[in-house]
Amino acid sequence: MNRRIVIAILSLGLFTAWPAIATPPYTAIIIDSGSPYFVPKSATVSSGTPVRWENPTATEHTITHIGCLEDPTACAFDSGIVLPNGNFTLPGLAPGRYPYLCRLHPIMYGIVTVTDSFAPSQL
Ligand SMILES: [Cu+2]
Known part of the structure; x- marks a missing residue:
């Protein structure tokens, strides 16, 4: 096989694999x-x-435990100001x-429930 074609195929493999390596899986809350206000309002991970909270609104918000x-x-976490289009x-x-809320708009609240990787029933 032509060496250039081999290099092109290898390069393509690197580029297609890159996003999977660079971006770890995460749970998104919009x-x-x-x-x-938070979708989903109740998230379990x-x-x-x-x-990861994403802010597609035109307003600043916070994610405050x-x-x-x-x-x-x-205090488990406090994002500070999350700008529009920020995360x-x-x-x-x-x-x-x-449980968490937005300091700027306390009507906005949600909850994240974090489960153990190994449930007691599996031990
Ligand atoms: Cu807010």
Whole structure:
């Protein structure tokens, strides 16, 4: 086979494989201007799976764990301002329930439930 063709095929393989390597799987939550504001409002992920909020709205928002409002030591995550067309990604969280809201619009709230990778019934 012609060496150029072989190189072209190998290059094509590298380019098609690249996005899969560069982008780890994550669970996406889309911010919406109307109710329920976070889609899905209740998301369940297994521990180790990143969660990514995407903001396609024309407004700034935050993704703030409820614990941050009560006690800084109980704050699991706080995005700060997420700009329009911006996003906020959390690496994998420990198992638990994480209610959150938008500091700027507290009517916007949701919950992420992180399950253990191994359910007790499987042990
Ligand atoms: Cu908001």
